[in-house]
Amino acid sequence: MTAALALPTRRVEEWKYSDLARALGDAGFGETSARVSVGALPAGVEIFDLDEPNRPAWVKAHYGKLRGNAVSAVSLAKARGGIALRVSKGACIADILRLDFAGEGHVRALLVLEEGAALTLSERFDIAGTRNAGFEIVLGANAQLNHVRLSPVSDAVQVEEISLTLARDAVYCAHFANFGAKLSRVELAITLDGEGAQAHLSGVSVLSGDSHADVTTQVIHAAGRTQSTQLFKKVAGGKAQAVYQGKVTVAHGANGSDSRQTAKALLLSSRAEADLKPELEIFADDVKCAHGAAVGDLDADSLFYLRARGIPEREARHLLIHAFLEDALTDIANTDLRETVRGAVSSALNEVSA
Amino acid sequence: MLDIKNLHVAVGGKDILKGLNLKVDAGQVHAIMGPNGSGKSTLSYVLAGRAGYEITQGSISYNGEDLAALPPEERAAKGVFLAMQYPVEIPGVTTMMFLKSALNAQRRSRGESEMDAIGILKTVRKKAAALNVSEDMLKRALNVGFSGGEKKRLEILQMALFEPRLAILDETDSGLDIDALRLVAEGVNGLRAPERAMLVITHYQRLLDYIVPDRIHVLANGRIVAEGGKELALELEAKGYEQIVRDAA
Numbered sequence: 001m002t003a004a005l006a007l008p009t010r011r012v013e014e015w016k017y018s019d020l021a022r023a024l025g026d027a028g029f030g031e032t033s034a035r036v037s038v039g040a041l042p043a044g045v046e047i048f049d050l051d052e053p054n055r056p057a058w059v060k061a062h063y064g065k066l067r068g069n070a071v072s073a074v075s076l077a078k079a080r081g082g083i084a085l086r087v088s089k090g091a092c093i094a095d096i097l098r099l100d101f102a103g104e105g106h107v108r109a110l111l112v113l114e115e116g117a118a119l120t121l122s123e124r125f126d127i128a129g130t131r132n133a134g135f136e137i138v139l140g141a142n143a144q145l146n147h148v149r150l151s152p153v154s155d156a157v158q159v160e161e162i163s164l165t166l167a168r169d170a171v172y173c174a175h176f177a178n179f180g181a182k183l184s185r186v187e188l189a190i191t192l193d194g195e196g197a198q199a200h201l202s203g204v205s206v207l208s209g210d211s212h213a214d215v216t217t218q219v220i221h222a223a224g225r226t227q228s229t230q231l232f233k234k235v236a237g238g239k240a241q242a243v244y245q246g247k248v249t250v251a252h253g254a255n256g257s258d259s260r261q262t263a264k265a266l267l268l269s270s271r272a273e274a275d276l277k278p279e280l281e282i283f284a285d286d287v288k289c290a291h292g293a294a295v296g297d298l299d300a301d302s303l304f305y306l307r308a309r310g311i312p313e314r315e316a317r318h319l320l321i322h323a324f325l326e327d328a329l330t331d332i333a334n335t336d337l338r339e340t341v342r343g344a345v346s347s348a349l350n351e352v353s354a
Numbered sequence: 355m356l357d358i359k360n361l362h363v364a365v366g367g368k369d370i371l372k373g374l375n376l377k378v379d380a381g382q383v384h385a386i387m388g389p390n391g392s393g394k395s396t397l398s399y400v401l402a403g404r405a406g407y408e409i410t411q412g413s414i415s416y417n418g419e420d421l422a423a424l425p426p427e428e429r430a431a432k433g434v435f436l437a438m439q440y441p442v443e444i445p446g447v448t449t450m451m452f453l454k455s456a457l458n459a460q461r462r463s464r465g466e467s468e469m470d471a472i473g474i475l476k477t478v479r480k481k482a483a484a485l486n487v488s489e490d491m492l493k494r495a496l497n498v499g500f501s502g503g504e505k506k507r508l509e510i511l512q513m514a515l516f517e518p519r520l521a522i523l524d525e526t527d528s529g530l531d532i533d534a535l536r537l538v539a540e541g542v543n544g545l546r547a548p549e550r551a552m553l554v555i556t557h558y559q560r561l562l563d564y565i566v567p568d569r570i571h572v573l574a575n576g577r578i579v580a581e582g583g584k585e586l587a588l589e590l591e592a593k594g595y596e597q598i599v600r601d602a603a
Contacts (some may be wrong), residue, residue, distance in 0.1 A: 109594075145503045161571050201428045210581040277401065299442075300405070302402050302442050302444050303440070304426065305438065305442040306456070308402045308404075308427075308429075308436055308438075308514070309460075309462065309512065310427050310430035310431050310460035311427060311459045312427045312459060315455070319452075319455065320447075322447075323447045325446075327445075345506075
C-alpha cells in the first residue's frame with residue numbers, strides 16, 4: 001500500500017471519534033471486492049456494470065471525479081466492478097430504485113441524474129462483511145433525488161463515503177437511519193455547485209450494546225442562494241457511541257445562502273457517549289447560518305406525567321424516545337420508506353432498553 | 355377511601371410534610387387550602403407517586419392498600435388521578451395518541467380489553483365537546499402551544515375519560531380567567547359521584563365558590579392546622595392564612 005492510500009488514523013482530526021485502524025486490525029478492508037446490486041430496475045433507469053469494457057461517455061465523464069476522503073481514494077484504487085446508474089434528462093421515475101451493498105471489501109457506485117430527472121433511491125447496507133463503499137452522485141440542473149439509506153445493526157466495520165455534486169436548482173433530500181456497527185461511518189461530501197441547489201439531510205441513530213455510528217457531513221455552498229438543512233437525532237444506550245460531525249462551508253461569493261444544522265442526542269445510560277460537532281466556515285456575505293447541538297437524558301417531568309396517566313415506565317420511555325426522533329423521521333418524503341425506517345427504529349428500541 | 359396517617363415527606367433531604375393526617379371518603383369533595391410553601395404540591399405529588407418524594411414516616415392507605423408501595427402507573431390504573439398544576443408539553447406525541455395510550459394502558463393493567471381507535475375517538479370527542487376542547491387540540495402535540503386554560507381543560511378531559519376513583523386537582527384554578535375557571539369547575543362538578551372522592555388543592559378561596567367542598571383542611575408548615583365545613587373558606591378569606599395559622603397554634 002502506498003503512502004497516499006494509507007487509511008486514516010485517529011490522529012487525523014476527522015477520524016478522531018472513529019478509530020478505523022484499530023477497528024480493522026491488521027487485515028484492513030482486505031483485497032476483495034464487495035458487491036453492489038439493484039433490485040428490479042425501474043423503467044427509465046440505465047445501468048452499466050463497471051466490470052465491463054468500453055465505458056460509455058457518461059460513466060467516463062463522472063466516475064472517480066468527485067472529491068473524496070482518504071478512504072474513498074482507497075476504494076477507488078482497489079474496488080473491482082461496481083455499478084453505474086443513469087436517469088436521463090427529464091425522466092421522472094415513479095418506482096423506487098433499490099440499491100444494496102453487500103459482501104466484504106471495497107466497492108464503488110455511481111449515480112447520475114441528468115437535468116430535470118427525478119428519482120427515489122432506497123439504499124441498504126447489508127450487515128455482514130467488513131466493507132468500504134464509495135458512492136458518487138451527480139445531480140444535473142433541476143434534478144431531484146430522494147435518498148433513504150438504512151444500515152441495520154452489524155458487528156463488522158462498515159464505511160461509506162457518498163460524494164455529491166449538485167448543479168443549479170438541483171435538490172437532494174436524504175435520510176440516514178444508522179443502527180450501528182463495530183465501526184460504522186457514513187460520510188457525505190456535498191458540493192452545492194449551482195445557484196439555488198439544495199441539500200436537506202436528516203437522520204436517526206438508535207444504538208445499543210457497544211456499537212458505534214458516525215455520520216460525518218461536509219457541505220460546501222459553492223454558489224449563491226444555495227440551501228442546506230441538517231437534522232440528526234441520536235439515541236444511545238449501553239456503551240454505544242454516536243458521532244455527528246458536520247462541517248458547512250459557505251464559499252466566497254456564495255451570497256444569499258442559507259444553512260441550518262441541528263444535532264441532538266439522547267443518552268440512555270451513563271456509559272453511552274455522544275460526540276456532536278457542528279462546524280461552520282463562512283467566507284461569503286449576506287448568509288443565514290445557524291447550528292446547534294445538544295446532549296441530554298429523557299425528561300423526568302415528561303416521564304412522570306406519562307406514568308401518572310397509567311403508561312408503564314418502559315412504554316413511557318419508548319413513547320418519549322419516538323417523540324424525540326419524530327421530527328427527523330417526518331422528513332422522509334416517501335411514506336413506504338418512512339414506515340420501513342420507523343419499523344427499524346422500533347426494533348432497535350426494543351434492544352436498547354432490553 | 356383515602357386515609358393518610360402521620361405522613362412525613364422529605365424532598366432532597368428537606369422535610370416538607372411533617373405529620374399530616376387526612377381522611378377522605380368516597381362521594382366527598384375535600385379542599386386543601388394553604389399558603390405558598392405549605393406542602394400542597396408535595397402532597398399531590400406524593401399521592402401520585404413522583405420520584406424524589408421520600409416518605410420518612412407514616413402511611414397512605416387507599417382502599418385499604420398501601421399506596422406508597424405502588425409505581426405511578428399502577429396507582430393510575432387503580433383510579434388515582436392527579437390533575438397537574440403544570441401539565442408537561444411533549445412535542446412529537448399527539449394529544450389523541452397520548453389519550454389512547456394512557457386509556458389502554460390503564461385498561462390492560464386492570465385486565466380489561468383494549469378499546470379500538472374508533473371507540474376511543476368517539477368517547478373522547480363527546481367528552482371534549484363539553485369542555486370546549488377542540489378537534490385541533492386533539493390533533494396537536496400534547497400541550498404544545500396550548501394556552502394555560504387549554505392545558506387545564508385537557509387535564510379535566512383526561513379526568514372525565516379515565517373516570518378515576520380518587521381525583522386530586524392541584525391548583526387547577528391558577529392562571530385561569532373567570533370563564534375558563536367556570537368551565538373547568540362545571541367539568542369537575544359533573545364528575546362528582548357517590549363512588550368518587552376528590553381532593554381539591556388550591557391557594558385561593560375563589561375556586562371553592564364554584565366547586566363547593568364537603569370539608570376544608572388548612573395546610574401550613576407541612577401539617578393540617580385547621581379543618582371545617584365550607585364556611586372555613588370564607589373565614590380564611592376574611593382573616594387570611596396568617597391569622598388562621600396563629601389561631602390554631
